Amino acid sequence: MSEADTAIPMDTTPPPQEPVSSTYSVGIETNIATPNLKVYKDECLYCYDTPYCDGNGVLISTKSFLCVCPKHAEWIVEYEKNCGFVHYKKLIHSSEPEEPKDKIQKLSIKLDTTCETEEYSFVQYPNIARKIPISEIDLPEDIYNSSRSIVYHTSASVQERLEAGVSEWDGEQIFDSENARTLIQLDNGKKLDYTGWMCDEPECGLKENLWLNLTDGAIMCGRPQVVQQGAETVTLPGNGHAKIHYERTKHPIVVKLGTISNGNADVYDYKMDDACKDPKLAQHLSHFGLDLNKMEKTEKSTLEMELDLNQKWEWSRCTEDGVSLESIFGPGFSGIINIGSSCYINSVLQMLYLVPDFVKVYAENAEKFLREIPPKEVLESFNAQTAKVCAALHSGQYSEAERKECGFKPTQFRKVVGRGHREFSTAGQQDAEEYLRHFFEKVDSNVPGPLNPVDAFRFKVETRLLDESSGYVRYSEREDVVQPVTIPFEHAAELTGSGPEKRKVIALDKCLEATFGDEIIEGFQSPVNERVGNAITRTTLKTFPDYLVLQMKRFTYTLEGAIKKLDVDVLLDEQIDLTPYLGKGPQPNENLLPEDVNADVGPRVNQNYVDGILNMGFNMNVARKAVYLTKNASIDAAVEWVMTHMDDADFNEAHPDLKGSRSGAPTSADIEKRGEETKNPLAQELVQLGFPEHKAEHALKQVGGDINAAAEWLFMNADTLPDHPVKEDTPVRENSTAATPKAAKGIRNGSGKYRLRAIVSHMGTSPHSGHYVAHIKRDEKWYLFNDEKVAISQNPPVSLGYLYLLERCP
Structure with a gap:
């Protein structure tokens, strides 16, 4: 017999833990997580580490x-x-x-x-x-x-979705049950304990997935719940006795024991055969001796399980067809996990991370943004959440080959950036260009000095108007951060090659010529000689930014108002010279149109088109601006402009070129109507609760536009505000405890020669559906960023871009 055979087995029982003494607990503060409070369990406040x-x-x-x-x-x-x-x-x-x-x-x-x-x-x-x-x-x-x-x-993120009664993946609202509202409970004297439940059906014995019938107090097991997604099957044990009991008694309303917390519970209406809410749940539980406030949550609700399943679902992704791609890992190659139609956010963020200013402001200073404010404010701070994302992209911490799940989920970032916006606050797919503009506005409103990363994108656009009847000209300019590019589809040629579909192809130069070419305005009344004739306008670039985003106008509107995507390839080189489209300003031999504000110096707009916009319910400023900016092209073009700019901050304001014009000037009634339209509807809801309007507006600014958080803030802090509005010399930045000055806006200018650095492409028929991916060029090599998947690209779709990021050549 060997020595090993005679060895005494080792005792692997862990030694007993010493109890925490009163001395040991010095420095520990405790609170009870009552149902109305939030407990954060999903990820680290300062990074994207999770319980996994x-x-x-x-x-x-x-x-x-x-x-x-x-x-x-x-x-x-x-x-x-x-x-x-x-x-x-x-x-x-x-x-x-x-x-x-x-x-x-x-x-x-x-x-x-x-x-x-x-x-x-x-x-x-x-x-x-x-x-x-x-x-x-x-x-x-x-x-x-x-x-x-x-x-x-329940974790805070799940609690918020349960309170809303909406699954972010399917958007279905849970309804208040009328059967529950009118429920008559049997006076059978039955009283229940808070624990130790078991199915009442003889010989069943199940102690989980138990449902309490709110009519007679019977406790029965639920039916097996099987959810099939791909190759995964999730099964919750159950023998269906709750439904059998309903079929015997016709008592329809049941609540799942173990899911009751904070007034929420998994309630089912067998008569309607659907999940529901019981508006009298506390009363119905009290009938059986149960206090709603003493109930403890020990099981997941059906909605929670559906959320878990959908978050594990392998989202379908667009890859370079027919090519085996090599994955890439490390700093700068971190993927962003799709958290529900969020690929448009992911693609925009990957594109912006390419810009050094964003890295310098938010990634390199991430600790400053995260630590200089109270921890609770980190959750609601735009700067902190943006820094958290940029730091994750920069570090490569979530891009390691050995990780079970690469990438991170910017759930709170999405919530904070989209708060108060009617589209970006939802879980639906949205337009990447609109999101980019919205994000830039948030940066402008929040980033502290001295460097504003949006300055790398900001440029001036020059518009030259020539009055043909007098020969006089006028120059105007405006700022922008994205340059839309017209695609003259009628000039596109047939794309030759193999394939079942006929596609069109057009060169980028043709698109730029259409964008920056002359446009004729008919019916223009000259402010010099009062004659009605034509005017010619031309839009050019007044400055060239460090980085220029071109948006290819691939989406248009049909006569019926439906969105249509142009099926066309745009051919472009990776080196692009925009110098020919530089605006030169007034020339020595030009006569300038007068700037007399009392004269009708405004450009003439087609009144028929204006009337058409007015008939849709928009005000005069919107109607005239839409027709003017689309250069009197058509009513369809004006309507398209209105539909795509409704979220602009200055949407209801007159265009600078149209101010002071007698023709179509807004009346006092228009001005009054516009004042009503520009009132913040969220603030008006808070006014209905009894708060003064100026306090409501201030609270909404403090919490980033969330009306529920604003109401809570007001109940806690309203007394600290003056009773009457005061002029604020320095705007309050959201969630800021210190008056840190915002970074000033700036314009940079340089050479008009650019090189292509990033492409955001879209697959689908509408910008509000389909899928977005980004291709980024680094060190002369292209990489595909497809949500959390990052790989070396073999065939970047240069001709199919929706957004192109151009970098000024060194």
């Missing part, structure tokens, strides 16, 4: 319920002066997990041969390696109660 990351998990503060990773724990400890945390970790196993022993552990979802478990323990910073079981034996009462409330609390 490298087995390290995240830490949830017992004081504020904010979430940090171990690397950033010091930041929040320094501010909160609290060292107590609940350590939260998610694990994926390839086989059935063992039953929980000395730790709170919840089985979440079973995916075929894998399962996911959640592990919780208590730790004290800085000794976070010492994990203490959450039990009455191992922890003092206050720490135990606080930790336990965190464990059983």
Whole structure:
């Protein structure tokens, strides 16, 4: 017999943990996570580490319920002066997990041969390696109660979606059930305990997936829930006794035990055969001796499980067809995970990261943006969330070949940037160009001095108007950040080559000539000789920015008002010279039109087109501006301009070239109407709650436009504001505790010779559907950024770009 055979087995039982003494708990502050509070569990406040990351998990503060990773724990400890945390970790196993022993552990979802478990323990910073079981034996009462409330609390992100009753993936609203509202409960004297439930059906024995019938108090198991997506099947055990009970009794309303929290619960109406809300849930539970406020959430609702499934869904992606692409990893090659029709955001961010100014302001100064404000404000700060994204792109921390899931999910960034915007605050697909403009406006409104990264894109456009009857000219200029490029589809040629579809092809030079060429305005009344004739306008570039974004106008409107995408290839070289389109300003031999504000110096616009826009319900300023900026081309062109610029900050304002014009000048009624139209509707809702308008406006600025957060802010801080509006010399920047001056806007100018550095292309028939990807050129090599997938490109779709990023040649 060998020595190994006779060896005494080693005792692998872990030594008992010492309980947390009162001395040990010095420096720990605790609060109870009541249902009306939010507990953040999904990711670190300062980076994108999640409970899955490298087995390290995240830490949830017992004081504020904010979430940090171990690397950033010091930041929040320094501010909160609290060292107590609940350590939260998610694990994926390839086989059935063992039953929980000395730790709170919840089985979440079973995916075929894998399962996911959640592990919780208590730790004290800085000794976070010492994990203490959450039990009455191992922890003092206050720490135990606080930790336990965190464990059983729904995460803040899921809580917000459940409160809205909407799945961000399908957008379906959960309805208030009339059957629940008019429910008559049986007076059968039945009273229930808060725990220890089991299906009432004899010999069933199930203790999960249990539903309480709110008519008679019967507790029955639910039916098996199977959700099939791709190769994954998720099954929740159940024998369907709740439905059988309904068929026997016709009592329709049931609530899932274990999902009741903060007035929310998984409620089902068997009569309507749909999920619903019970507006009298507290009353109905009280009938059976249950206090709604004492109910603890221990199971996931149906909606939560659907959200989990959809977030695991492998989104279909557009790749370079027929080519095997080599993945690339490291700093600058971080992918961004699609969080629900967010590819337009991902593509724009990847393009902007190419610009050094954005890296310098937001990535290199990320710690400053994240640490110089209170932790809670990080969640709502535009600058902090933008810095968090740029730092993640810059570090390459989420772009490593060995990671199980590459990329990161900018969920809070999307929420903060889109807050208050009727399109970008939704989970629908949106136009990448419109989002880019919106994002630039947010940067202009929030970035502190001295460097504004939008300056790298800002340029001046010059418009020259020639009055043919007098020979006089006028020059005007405006600022812009994106240059739209017209595609003269009627001049496109047939694309030769193999393929079932006939496509059109046109050179970029033809598009630029159409964009910057002469346009004739008929019916222009000369302010010099009063004659009615023609005017000729030409738009050129007054300055050349460091980076120029060209937007190819691939989308147009049909006569029926539907969006149509032009099926055309635009041929361009990677070296582009825009010098021929430089505006030169007034010339020595030119006579300038008078600037007398009392004269009818405004350009003539087609009144029939103006009337058509007015009949659609828009005001005179909008109508005249739309017709003017589309150069009297057609009513369709004017309508298209209106539809694509409704979110412009100056949408209802008169165009500078049209101000002071007698022809079609707005009446006092127009001005009054415009004043009503420009009132903030969110502020008016707060006024209805009894707050003065100036306080409502201020609160909305403080929280970035979220009406619910603004109402909460007002209830807490309204008394700190003056009773009457005061003139503010320095605008309040959102979520700022200090009056840091904003960076001033600037215009840069240089050579008009550019090189192509990025392409954002779109697949689909509408900018509000389909899919966006970005191709970025670095070190003379093209890379494909397709959400979280980053690869070396073999065949970049140069001719199919929707947005082109041009960099001035060195």
